Amino acid sequence: KQEVTQIPAALSVPEGENLVLNCSFTDSAIYNLQWFRQDPGKGLTSLLLIQSSQREQTSGRLNASLDKSSGRSTLYIAASQPGDSATYLCAVRTGSSASKIIFGSGTRLSIRP
Amino acid sequence: SQTIHQWPATLVQPVGSPLSLECTVEGTSNPNLYWYRQAAGRGLQLLFYSVGIGQISSEVPQNLSASRPQDRQFILSSKKLLLSDSGFYLCAWSPGAGNTIYFGEGSWLTVV
Numbered sequence: 001k002q003e004v005t006q007i008p009a010a011l012s013v014p015e016g017e018n019l020v021l022n023c024s025f026t027d028s029a030i031y032n033l034q035w036f037r038q039d040p041g042k043g044l045t046s047l048l049l050i051q052s053s054q055r056e057q058t059s060g061r062l063n064a065s066l067d068k069s070s071g072r073s074t075l076y077i078a079a080s081q082p083g084d085s086a087t088y089l090c091a092v093r094t095g096s097s098a099s100k101i102i103f104g105s106g107t108r109l110s111i112r113p
Numbered sequence: 114s115q116t117i118h119q120w121p122a123t124l125v126q127p128v129g130s131p132l133s134l135e136c137t138v139e140g141t142s143n144p145n146l147y148w149y150r151q152a153a154g155r156g157l158q159l160l161f162y163s164v165g166i167g168q169i170s171s172e173v174p175q176n177l178s179a180s181r182p183q184d185r186q187f188i189l190s191s192k193k194l195l196l197s198d199s200g201f202y203l204c205a206w207s208p209g210a211g212n213t214i215y216f217g218e219g220s221w222l223t224v225v
Contacts, residue, residue, distance in 0.1 A: 006156075041202060043125055043216040044157075064162060089156060091214070099145050099164050100172075101207070105156030 002027045002094045004071060006104035014112045021075040021107045023090035028068050031093040035064050035075050038087045038106070047088075048075070082111045119204045119217030126224055132177075132191040134220050136204030139185065144206040146187040147214070148179055151201040157191035161188060199224045 003026045013019055023033070032051045036044040048057045048064040050073070056065040063076040073090055089106040093099075119136045126132060138144050143163050149157040159172045161179035169179050176195060180188045189203060204217040 037208070040203075041219075041221075043218045044205075046213050046215070049213050069192055091157075097164060098209075099207075100170075100207075101147065101162075102157065102159060103157040 002030075002092065002100075002102050004090060004092055004102050004104040006088075006107050008107060010108040012110040012112060013080060015080060017080050018078050019078065019080055021077070021088050021090075021109070023073040023075070024113075025071045025073075025092050025102075028071050028092065029094065030068065031098045033064075033066050033073050034090045034091050034093070034101075035062075035073075036091065039087060040087075044089065047068060052090055064094065077109075080111045082113050085109055085111045088104070114204070115154045115206075115215070117204065117215055117221055120211045120219060122218065123221045124223070126194050126222065128196055128224055132189070132194050132198070132222070134189040134202055134222075136187045136189075136202075136217055137185055137199065138206045140195045141206070141208065142208075143184060145196070145209060146181060146207040147207070148187065148189045149205065151219075153200070157203065182209055194224045196224050198222065 005024050007022050034049045035047040038044050050057045050066040061078040066073045086108045089103050089109045091101050092108045093101050116139045147162045148160045150159050163169050163181045177191050202220045206216050207214040
């Protein structure tokens, strides 16, 4: 059974710092991995999608890496800003029909001005 | 463009009452559809997903059920709500394997 874990559960850093969020999954047979952002009481916004054949994806100050064989992904945020404060979730697409999408429990990020 | 609608946005229901949350997707055909639940301060738990009309996969045994009466309609139901059913319910859709997933705005359910 696929399990997705995110560490740390919460993180608080001062503005301007670079930071790394971690995501691990138990079954390496995934189709893709996706990072999302969730603001309090809101739905999810997709940040980056990495296909299983890819090693990384970049969008602005965000860079996501994928090491499928070791079951790990990282989300790197450069030059953090208070507006980056949110919960970040990773999700893997898995299953025989590639239709099942399993989420981690998230990392609650707080950027201090 | 594709859009997803989910309602109601907020719901307060007594224990033992029925539940119906509805989700519709516009602008696409044969989407994969999903229902997730998020308890306070927790991640998203996959409840049900569907790859086609009448095809429902259940991930967590509980007193909830899902139905897909039309291609772009996904309904989450319960005959008798429990206090533990309280949470934030999110509907989502995906074009298919290898693609991203898009979420609705969510429905807050409080069982009292």
